[in-house]
Amino acid sequence: MVYNRLFLRSGLSEIPTRQDRLSTTRKPPRIHDVARLAGVSVATVSRAMSNPSIVSESARRAVEQAIAETGYTLNVAARNLRQQQVGGVLALVPKLANPFFSVILSGIADVLRGNGLNLLVLDTSIQGGNGRREAIGAYLNRSRSDGVIVLDGGLDADLFRQPNCPPVVQACEWIEGLEAPRVLADNAEGARLAIDHLIGVGHRRILHLTGPEGNSLTCARRQGVLAGLDEAGQPEAATTRMSGDFSLRSGHAAAARLLEMADRPTAVFCDNDEMAIGLMNGLAQAGLRVPQDISVVGFDNIEMSAYALPPLTTIRQHRDRLGRRAATILLARMHGEGSADEEVLPVELLLRASTAAPAE
Numbered sequence: 001m002v003y004n005r006l007f008l009r010s011g012l013s014e015i016p017t018r019q020d021r022l023s024t025t026r027k028p029p030r031i032h033d034v035a036r037l038a039g040v041s042v043a044t045v046s047r048a049m050s051n052p053s054i055v056s057e058s059a060r061r062a063v064e065q066a067i068a069e070t071g072y073t074l075n076v077a078a079r080n081l082r083q084q085q086v087g088g089v090l091a092l093v094p095k096l097a098n099p100f101f102s103v104i105l106s107g108i109a110d111v112l113r114g115n116g117l118n119l120l121v122l123d124t125s126i127q128g129g130n131g132r133r134e135a136i137g138a139y140l141n142r143s144r145s146d147g148v149i150v151l152d153g154g155l156d157a158d159l160f161r162q163p164n165c166p167p168v169v170q171a172c173e174w175i176e177g178l179e180a181p182r183v184l185a186d187n188a189e190g191a192r193l194a195i196d197h198l199i200g201v202g203h204r205r206i207l208h209l210t211g212p213e214g215n216s217l218t219c220a221r222r223q224g225v226l227a228g229l230d231e232a233g234q235p236e237a238a239t240t241r242m243s244g245d246f247s248l249r250s251g252h253a254a255a256a257r258l259l260e261m262a263d264r265p266t267a268v269f270c271d272n273d274e275m276a277i278g279l280m281n282g283l284a285q286a287g288l289r290v291p292q293d294i295s296v297v298g299f300d301n302i303e304m305s306a307y308a309l310p311p312l313t314t315i316r317q318h319r320d321r322l323g324r325r326a327a328t329i330l331l332a333r334m335h336g337e338g339s340a341d342e343e344v345l346p347v348e349l350l351l352r353a354s355t356a357a358p359a360e
Contacts, residue, residue, distance in 0.1 A: 029070035038066035088118040089330065090145035090166075092136070094152040094173070096123040098246070099302050100272065100319070101151060104172065107323025108149060115331060120145060124152045133159065140165045147330045150175065153216040167333035171326035174216050181333065182342040183326045187217055190315035190347040191224025191269070192231070194297045195239075197313070197349055198267045199232045202357045203295065206239045207265040209254050209275055211246050221271050221299065240265060244275045251275030255282025258294075266294060266358040273298035273305045273314055280308060280354065291356035301350060310353035317347055 035042045040059055048055045048063040055063075066072075089112055093101050109119040122139055124132075137159050140148060147166050153173030160168050160178055168180040198206055208225050211218035222241075229238055242257060244250035251274060258264065258279075270276035276298030280290050290296050290310060298305055301316035322345055332338040 029072040031072065033070050034063065034066045034072045037070060038062040087116070088120045088145050089147045089149065089327070090120045090122060090139055091149045092122050092124050092152050092155065094123075094154060095125045095246075096121065098274070099304065100274075100300050103319040104151065104323035104326075107320040108327040111324050111327035111331070117146065124155065137162065142166045147334050149326050149330055150178075150180075154212075167330060169326050169330040169333065171322060172217075176216070179340050181329050181338065181340055183322055183329065184342065184344050185317040185322065186344050186347050187220035188224035188227065190299055190317075190349075191221040191271075192228040193224075193347070193349045194269045194299070194315060195225050195228030196231065197351070197355065198269065198295065198297065199228065199234065201295075201355065203267040204234070204238060204358075205263065205265040205267070207258060207268045208239045208241050209244050209251065209268055209270040209279065210241060211244060211271040213243060218271060225269065239269075244271070246272050246274060248274045248278035248281075251278025251280075252282040253278075255279050255286060258283075259286055259288075264294075266360070267296070267355070268294065269297045269299075271299055273300045273302045273312060276312055276314070276354075277304065277308050280310075280312070284309075290354050292359060295355040295358070297355060306352070308354070313352045313355040314350050315347050316350050318345055321345060 031042055031045055035045045038045065038059075040062060044055060044059055045063050045066075048060050089108070091105060091108060093105070095101075105119065105121065112119050122136065124136060133156065136155065139145065140159060140162060141164050143164070145166055148160070148168045150160075150168060150170045151172050153170075153175055155175055157175050157177040160175075160180065168178070170178065170180055170182045172184065174182050174184065195206065208222070210222060225239060226236060229236060240261070242254055244254055251270060254268075254275065255278075258268070268276075268279060270279060276296050280296055283290060283294060283296075288294055296312065298312045298314040299317075300319075301314045305312040305314050325343060325345070329338055329343070
């Protein structure tokens, strides 16, 4: 009787026997219990959980109700073992500290989580020295990941040609010679929009602060700069080119070099927001005002660009969408579907307070 009173106080409408309680304690609910309660086969329960669109609505509802009543949870580890999966996807990131990648990785993780997979992240910048290739290559194995999303265009294509390499998708940056799907922002169009805007408000002496030489983004954005100049009837000589490395520090260093130029530019287009923000900081320290003395445009629309002083005019990439598309395409590749196509996502110009007509 004591046992029954305790159960009545809990608010349950039915009082199980002691045998039932002990049985529940010893054995967690199994998929067979769900199938029996729902009145369907084990295969139907499995399909309802992994691909509900192919199960009838009545069967799906019965399974959902049975899962709720039994408290059954999918054993992801056991499923992965049966399917010979590790249960994780590897993302190769060139510099994890760069805030640009956070939203992309979040989009990737959301899609993977919905498919019972984990996201593993490797910062390729910390794998330095002569062992860098071997250190990264050791992760490109089906025993360590079920798929790979490459966000580092500076890697060697041969790394991904080893026999046991899992399916690969490239995102943001890309590696020449690597036959794998690409999901990219329209980098050339973004740079063209930036130059079109600066020329449109009257700038004729424009500095292009680029990313590292040979980087895929650097090349694509330079093409967009030249296309913008050509459309405006301006010669290539209308822009001065200066190399950076996508970091705040290189943007700040560029400000010092800009101040030494005899024919100082009236505007700067930077290949990413971090360099643009570093540049504006360096210019402010030297007593120059943005945009009164010099206009600045960035690329990426990272979170801090809206809070810079002044807020930064920039090219917006839809990073969450980019990450989600990369993960979706990779999942298809992991199931033997899809092809090595390139998908280019649109970009847009965000006008903020860092650009204006030149003072002269």
